[in-house]
Amino acid sequence: MGRDIRGSVALITGASRGIGQAIAETLAADGCDVALVARSEGGLAETAARCREHGVRAECIPGDLSDPASLDAVAHACVEKLGRLDILVNNAGVFAVSKGEEADPNAWDRMLQVNLLSAMRLTHLALPSIVAGGRGAVIMLSSLAGRFTSPGMGAYCASKHGMMGFAGSLFDEVRDQGVKVCAICPGWVNTEMMSGSGVDPTGVIQPQDVADAVRYVATSSENACPVEIQIHPQKSPRRTGAS
């Protein structure tokens, strides 16, 4: 039988739009109270309103994950406002293409901070509450770029490969305490992030497909933990002609 997550508290980063918004709504529909993190207060408010339609509590925690100093406040605000933290979804991320010799190394630093280091530090801060609750999960929004490589995507691939290493090690550390750890690895998903990619957004993975994978992990039985889920577009992505 699957784990019942009603009454759990989920903290979702990058919840102002895209995949994070779909994850928040899906967990809310399953009865989780949600804490929503991103910079855009308007986007967070919209997600919170959608979540509350499911009769749960939804709290907005505006924060910039590129600032390591903001992370303690984010984690503490969740427990302060909602009383506990059971499911952490490290979803916030940024994407940019730049080849090694042409890249701005400061932009690499920012990408690694948002995509990888903030996720590691938030996990560190959240684990005591997650372990104490006894029904928790840490879910990383990695990418197929966490398994494969591609020219111009070195920093993004490094951030996502880093997530895979962190998630795998973490699972071995906390599995016996009942904590689920999973890295979800989608290909192209129809969100703002893929605008400008030149790929037809209608033929790729939709945010709800990724949210369904998060639900699957969080509600999987006490006997089993999906530790990595690759999601490929069913059909080969089509180019639109835009770059």
Ligand SMILES: NC(=O)c1ccc[n+]([C@@H]2O[C@H](COP(=O)([O-])OP(=O)(O)OC[C@H]3O[C@@H](n4cnc5c(N)ncnc54)[C@H](OP(=O)(O)O)[C@@H]3O)[C@@H](O)[C@H]2O)c1
């Ligand atoms: N779309 C794809 O094709 C695809 C494929 C594989 C994996 N992914 C991964 O899936 C995750 C979600 O991506 P998405 O497609 O939903 O992208 P998106 O639509 O661009 O959303 C990104 C989210 O991250 C938040 N974010 C970005 N920088 C932030 C910062 N400094 N501090 C706090 N929040 C920040 C954004 O909120 P604010 O701007 O309001 O701060 C937004 O809520 C990312 O980790 C991405 O790498 C995406």
